[in-house]
Amino acid sequence: MTFGEIAQSRLHEIAACSQAGDGVTRLPFTPEHRAALDQIRGWMEAAGLQVHMDAAATLVGRCAGPEGSKTLLIGSHQDSVPGGGRYDGIMGIALACLALEKIRREGLAPACSVEVLAFADEEGVRFPTALLGPRVLAGTFDAAALGLADRDGVTLGAALAGFGGDPARLAALRRDPAEVLGYLEVHIEQGPVLERRAAAVGVVTGICGIERNAIRFTGETGHAGTVPMADRRDALVAASRFIAAVSEQAGQTNSIRATVGSISVHPDAVNAIPDRADFPLEVRSVSNEARQGFTDEMRALGNRIAAMPCHSR
Numbered sequence: 001m002t003f004g005e006i007a008q009s010r011l012h013e014i015a016a017c018s019q020a021g022d023g024v025t026r027l028p029f030t031p032e033h034r035a036a037l038d039q040i041r042g043w044m045e046a047a048g049l050q051v052h053m054d055a056a057a058t059l060v061g062r063c064a065g066p067e068g069s070k071t072l073l074i075g076s077h078q079d080s081v082p083g084g085g086r087y088d089g090i091m092g093i094a095l096a097c098l099a100l101e102k103i104r105r106e107g108l109a110p111a112c113s114v115e116v117l118a119f120a121d122e123e124g125v126r127f128p129t130a131l132l133g134p135r136v137l138a139g140t141f142d143a144a145a146l147g148l149a150d151r152d153g154v155t156l157g158a159a160l161a162g163f164g165g166d167p168a169r170l171a172a173l174r175r176d177p178a179e180v181l182g183y184l185e186v187h188i189e190q191g192p193v194l195e196r197r198a199a200a201v202g203v204v205t206g207i208c209g210i211e212r213n214a215i216r217f218t219g220e221t222g223h224a225g226t227v228p229m230a231d232r233r234d235a236l237v238a239a240s241r242f243i244a245a246v247s248e249q250a251g252q253t254n255s256i257r258a259t260v261g262s263i264s265v266h267p268d269a270v271n272a273i274p275d276r277a278d279f280p281l282e283v284r285s286v287s288n289e290a291r292q293g294f295t296d297e298m299r300a301l302g303n304r305i306a307a308m309p310c311h312s313r
């Protein structure tokens with residue numbers, strides 16, 4: 001088998017470590033997580049790595065380099081969103097292990113230490129907090145998150161401890177930047193661009209900052225039959241104009257992604273003019289400046305639409 005075929009077969013096999021249903025559903029600190037770590041451990045051992053699970057339940061496979069060498073971290077998340085894809089996250093772990101296995105088979109050795117990391121909880125699906133493993137390594141994990149509970153009332157701290165982690169030792173996992181050469185992650189592209197260009201690989205040049213703004217348009221409710229069109233203050237009509245304008249204006253940039261993914265309307269009845277429309281506006285950009293500038297413009301636009309006489313909205 002080629003390395004590509006080995007990667008495909010491993011990714012196919014580990015996709016079965018999932019709750020029943022469509023796609024891959026693998027939440028942290030569950031039997032599916034445990035079963036996945038058993039397979040990942042096998043991949044790491046095949047690459048000649050020394051394997052252990054750290055206090056944050058990150059599975060770590062280490063290949064020690066020359067004395068005093070820095071460590072290159074290569075990793076990704078083993079967990080998934082509900083009904084997720086079979087390449088998301090886990091591919092970055094599988095390919096890192098295979099790359100090191102190839103180097104080993106060819107009788108070569110890396111010029112630095114290398115650690116492959118399989119993070120327990122990146123997605124933030126089970127608990128209302130995300131990126132446990134990476135935050136712990138960066139020293140930015142807020143211990144208060146250990147008290148956050150899942151739907152069944154199990155806290156992150158209890159789930160982690162029950163899985164063999166150690167909430168009391170998380171702070172000790174912080175890496176000294178002086179000892180780290182860098183961090184590398186291979187990740188599936190979650191968009192259409194590479195496929196459209198028939199490009200196998202793209203190099204990430206930045207990570208989007210995300211901001212979410214809660215937007216509300218208010219108007220006046222009334223009966224759908226008796227209030228003349230010219231007399232209406234329909235909050236949903238104003239919101240609709242705003243949402244369409246946001247999408248248009250973001251489309252004229254190449255640096256902004258702006259999305260309204262949900263909306264709630266009051267009174268939410270087929271024969272009532274809406275007096276309230278609430279929705280989140282999510283704005284992403286690799287440039288903080290561009291993102292903030294766009295959000296300011298949209299705020300001004302929202303105010304202009306809200307101030308328009310109802311019949312010209």
Ligand SMILES: [Zn+2]
Binds near residue numbers: 077088
């Ligand atoms: Zn991912």
